[in-house]
Amino acid sequence: MKAQSGFSLLEVLIAIAIMLFGIAGYVRLQSHYIKLDHTLNLRQQALSLAARKLDDLQSFSLLQPSEGEISYQNISSDTGGRIAAGEVLLKLWQSQSQTTPFDLHWRVKNMYFVDTDNDDIADSWLPDDDVNLPATLPVIAPKKALQIIVSWQDQFGESLNVTLNSELTPVPFVRSAQVQNTGLGSILPLRVMHQPPTDNLSPLHTLNLTQAVQGIAPAIEVLGDNNMVEIEQTTLELVVPEYQEKYKEAQLVVSCDCRLAENGLGKTPSVTRIEGEALVTQLGQDIVKERGIVADDQHTRCEQCCNDHHDTSGMVDTQNYYRLEDGLKHRHYARLGENSFQEALLIGDEYQEVCRFKRIDGFYHIVPDWELLAITEFDARHLNLENNRNAYTDFIRQRLKAYIQNSTVTVGLDGRNLNLSLGRFQLAAYALYVERLYSEDKAYLNELIADGDERWLALTPFYDINVTLLANWHSSDNQIVNILQQAIQTVENVEQDYYASYQRGLIETLISGRTRVYASMNGSNSGLVGQFPLSPFEALYVVEGSGIEIDVQP
Known part of the structure; x- marks a missing residue:
């Protein structure tokens, strides 16, 4: 009998069924991979957006708020940086024209390192809403806890999100950039090189061969x-x-x-x-x-x-x-x-x-309240010259020495008088303040001075402060020289044209002649805020500078 070849109908049907099941499984698997790929792309975009926002918040250049600048103080929940909170439209692939909406938000908590067990040693970080925080806190938080949340919906309408947690400290980007190449394992302290103020308003006071102090004009x-x-x-x-x-x-x-x-x-x-x-x-x-x-x-x-x-x-x-x-x-x-x-x-x-x-x-x-020792008036450009800066810092040194020794001040500061034509000219005033010293500490400084020991200056807590926009100005003859004294206003961005903040200490030379212009302040804290004397006693102790003689020759 002749043998049959080929497949039976049943075998063909079984084979087709197997193939159909395989194809269906492959399609389902392929669909899963496509969905997974799309989800991963969305997640990657969300993570990238969160990372960009973190870089945005870390790139502050100032601590205090200033218009047009990113500042540490302005960073709070959904506030700060240049990337705004809310909907952000992104492309999954550069080649496609369609965008996908993401929702960007961030939460910020100011953190404070405080003493929680009452042993006068700070031991724990607490958020700004913690009931155990002390009543007095720093104006600038030592740390900000940051949580960046990016949420979206996938193609099937499922809500997803990613969260990025980090911290910010009050170190501006321009300074933190200095540590990029620093070895983390080094036991040496980080060197922060001094960046002299660009305002030409703050003389450097050398204390000894290795130390100096320098301030900046005050923010108001x-x-x-x-x-x-x-x-x-x-x-x-x-x-x-x-x-x-x-x-x-x-x-x-x-x-x-x-x-x-x-x-x-x-x-x-x-x-x-x-x-x-x-x-x-x-x-x-x-x-x-x-x-x-x-x-x-x-x-x-x-x-x-x-x-x-x-x-x-x-x-x-x-x-x-x-x-x-x-x-x-x-x-x-x-x-x-x-x-x-x-x-x-x-x-x-x-x-x-x-x-x-x-x-x-x-x-x-x-x-304690500061003690005001002296006010000195200048042309605003006076301290731009090295010889004038040296003469002024030596003058400050002599005034401090006289204060410690309880001696009469005999040294003056020459070279400040002005010959001017008609016009407007900016003057400046500097105030020398000292911390009130315990009598035994002052006696110790006096001994160092008597022994010729130069350590006395580094141990004298003094402050040389530009008070141009805080002092009270007057001219001995307003017909020759008038001086402007606009009401005190807010000055936050000290480095940007300080004297243009408002017109105070600005003279107008009107006719030929000679006159003197003076700056004065109350002798205690109240002078620094432009406040009137706080008591009948303060009203009797107003400190006035020796003045500048101005010779007007049109």
Whole structure:
């Protein structure tokens, strides 16, 4: 019998069924891969967008807000940088014209390193909404916790998102770029090379062969009827051939409106002391004393200012006072008019106060009032010349030495008088302030001076501050030279044409003749915020410069 060849119908049907199942599986698998590929592309785009936003936020160049600039202070939830929050349209592939919407948002929490177990040593990072934070916090948060969230919907309508967590610290990009090539395993401290201020407003004061100090013109913030002034000074250490930053000190001087309150806990001032061969700050302590409460709509520091800036007889005896008047603890007054004051004596009575804060270990602490030693007037370009800078820094040195030795000031500063034609010319004023020293510390500095020991200058806490836009100006003859004194205004971006912020210390020479122009300020903290004297005592102790003689020859 002849054998049959080929496949039966059943075998063919079975083979076709197997093939159909395989093809269907392949199609499903291919569809899965396509979906997965699309999802991965969306995820990659989302991660890329989150990374770009992180770079955007890290690229701030300033700490304080300034129009047109990215600043650390402006970074908060959905705020900061140049990439806006909300919908962002992106292409999955460069070749396609269709865009896919992504939703970009970020959350920011200011973080503070604080003492949580009451042993006076900071031990934990806490967010800005934590109930355990102290009442007084730094104006600039030491760290910002950052969470960037990018969400989207895939082609099937499923909601997806990616999250990128990071942290920001108040180190501007222009400075952080210096550490890009730094070895992370190095045990040497990071060198931050000094970048001299570009404003030509801040002379460098050499303390010894290896150290110097230099400040910048103060930033000014107008707060309704009150003002706040921020002052920075950098201690520099010589690393041949240039300086590196060793320590940057930030201070705030704030004017406040207060009312007397019931007695309670308030801090004594944090006082500068000499320990060994260094200046240190002895933190204040809580004691029961007179207190005040802050009026509405005041600077955030005013709560502490009104509460703490009160002295007792015991504080005077131990030299832990804020300010003396006629050798006694200072009193508080409401100013009724020029040289007219009403003392605050009863609970609820209003008064004005001006407090100085120093940033210590990241936190602002209230410190004693400054002592104003001298005001010096110049043409605004005077210190551009090296010879003039050297003469001025030597003058400052001599004034400090006279203060420590309790001697009469005999040294003056020549070469400041001006011969001018008709027109407008900008003047400048500098104020020399010192921290109030304990009597034993001042005696120690006096011994160093007597022994010819040059360490005395580095151990003298002084501040040379440009007060052109804060001092009170007047001309002895307004017919010859008139001087403009526009109301104090906010000046945040110090480096951009400081004197053009508003017209103060700007003279107009009108006719031929000679006159003198003077700058003056109250002798305590109140002068730095352009405040009127706080008491009848302050009204009697206004410090005035020796003036500039101006010879106008049209």
